[in-house]
Amino acid sequence: MAGSKKKFYYTVAKVLHWIAGFIIAFNLLSGWRLGGFELEHRVILLMIHSGIGVTIFGLMLLRWWWRRRNNLYTPPRWWKRPSMLLQWIFYPLLLIQPLLGVALASVIDYEVRAFGLINFSALAADDKAMEQLAFQLHGGLALLLIVLVLVHGIERSRKAFTND
Ligand code: HEM
Secondary structure, three states, X not given: OXXXXXXXXXXXXXXXXXXXXXXXXXXXXXXXXXXXXXXXXHHHHHHHHHHHHHHHHHHHHHHHHHHHHOOOOOOOOHHHOHHHXXXXXXXXXXXXXXXXXXXXXXXXXXXXXXXXXXXXXXXOOOOHHHXXXXXXHHHHHHHHHHHHHHXXXXXXXXXXXXXX
């Protein structure tokens, strides 16, 4: 009984992992294209980009809570395993990235409304210097995340093939 419950908890964790992974990859890959669109279209695309970003934030909190509540993925001395540390690093980074996006949206000189509903532009006045800073941090962290996702993917595939 306890075993089948644990199995269910892991199944939920895996489903959440793949949903999050899919939309994170979407934002990481499509974000770079946004600047190339006319403002009229960029505003519409940013409704999707920022909405997905907010969803990622919520999903990461949910995943974090689910792992801790059900004591998942905690082999003995897990903090000494680079692969486990890498998994944990994603959580704070994927909470910071949407917050940087919100900071950027609040000072950028056009309207950013997540899913057309949450108006992040209303949070603060336009500010060119802050916009540049937030833009660099948001783009820089996106690059770091791409590298980490690649390392994570390589590490997981190596594990799957070598079975160690
Ligand atoms: C994990 C979530 C997110 C990821 C992975 C992500 C990724 C990216 C990437 C890769 C870029 C392009 C950066 C560049 O060109 O240097 C970008 C741009 C941007 N993102 Fe995000 N983002 C996320 C969440 C958000 C959120 C929540 C918001 C707003 C509430 C947001 C607002 C923006 C804005 C305003 C831009 C600039 C678009 C432009 O070029 O005019 N992002 N994002």
